[in-house]
Amino acid sequence: MPTFRTGSEEETIALGERLARWLPARGVVLLIGELGAGKTTLAKGIVEGLGAARPDEVSSPTFTLIHEYGGRRKVYHVDLYRIDHAREAARLGLDELFERDAVILIEWGERFPQLMPRERIEIRIEAGEGDQREIQVTKIGT
Ligand code: ADP
Ligand code: MG
Secondary structure (H helix, E strand, O other): OOEEEEOOHHHHHHHHHHHHHHOOOOEEEEEEOOOOOOHHHHHHHHHHHOOOOOHHHOOOOOOOOEEEEOOOOEEEEEEOOOOOOHHHHHOOOHHHHHOOOEEEEEEOHHHOHHHOOOOEEEEEEEEOOOOOEEEEEEEEOO
């Protein structure tokens, strides 16, 4: 799978839009990277690329845990940052979410590997100098 480089927030949003065209119609996408890496920024682009909302309508679900976007084409954006225990995460009903006809974007999902589906896409974002980001896309379990 390819590795991409971006040099600004705008470029990462644009990359998200492009990736959206390549994503399967449904399935789970883990967005992996440190705080401030650009996971939510990339999610903005993906949500826009899927035609589910405009980037400025997409905010971090850090406190609300799950945001839902779209009409016919649904996108769920999940952030497990504030969840401390797998037991707590299990109560969110992720399994039921994973069965929906939707793209499910998850931040910090790698902290609970046992709750993630075997088949998924992982997008790793690493910060470099300044605004540089390296973004690596991997398909898992297929
Ligand atoms: P995360 O969800 O991974 O914690 P956010 O997307 O919320 O990160 O924040 C990323 C921060 O980094 C934003 O403040 C954004 O402006 C900044 N930034 C700088 N360069 C980039 C880049 N190339 N891609 C994405 N974000 C960038
Ligand atoms: Mg975030």
